[in-house]
């Protein structure tokens with residue numbers, strides 16, 4: 001094996017057609033991996049089954065192909081990786097890091113001393129065990145009272161004190177579903193992903209993920225968060241905004257828009273080129289130094 005080959009990935013949730021925010025993550029992760037001569041993987045994050053829309057995964061993959069993306073290896077489906085997640089939970093359990101929590105969301109909101117950056121900080125009610133008559137709902141992980149920091153490829157130094165800013169967080173939900181934070185780190189490690197490129201909405205999840213990687217004795221990848229695409233009113237673009245989000249609908253060259261959103265200067269002679277050619281240009285010319293470290297508006 002050659003040393004330190006870059007392996008990047010794109011991990012869409014099949015809850016609707018690929019929207020512009022996801023496409024920016026696809027373009028950014030693809031160009032950065034390819035520019036480094038590395039591999040680019042696709043993982044379908046279909047863990048949250050109630051939100052999964054039948055047919056959406058196939059549509060996303062079709063769109064990626066139509067735009068000129070080509071991925072390496074087999075597509076990973078989170079819905080088929082439950083055993084790997086359970087093994088990770090067991091590993092954490094054996095280290096004494098997990099405990100049952102009986103609290104409802106309402107109880108946590110009522111008792112949380114202060115809202116953290118990532119929502120209400122869990123006050124630790126069930127940390128010492130459940131009181132009589134309380135039934136376990138979710139499984140939480142004990143976080144240490146220390147800062148987890150990293151240097152992001154776009155946003156620079158970022159960190160959180162997990163105890164103060166987040167609190168013990170859920171790894172298995174009341175409905176039995178494994179939490180996103182755990183699935184992501186288990187999957188990235190299993191696929192050898194060492195460059196995580198994704199939207200800046202996940203910047204605040206990264207300290208939790210680094211903590212989980214450390215606890216599972218897994219390597220920590222390089223992180224690079226891309227400027228978040230917001231609607232004109234500042235709200236986050238969701239997949240619920242309708243068919244107009246489908247990048248193949250309408251006449252816009254969506255790859256050109258994504259590259260421009262990422263600060264890239266497309267040469268004049270390529271401005272009217274088809275998506276496939278623009279993506280090929282990005283593979284060889286994408287400049288990480290031009291990505292703006294902003295939370296901004298889409299247009």
Ligand SMILES: [Zn+2]
Nearest residue numbers: 101102103126
């Ligand atoms: Zn609790």
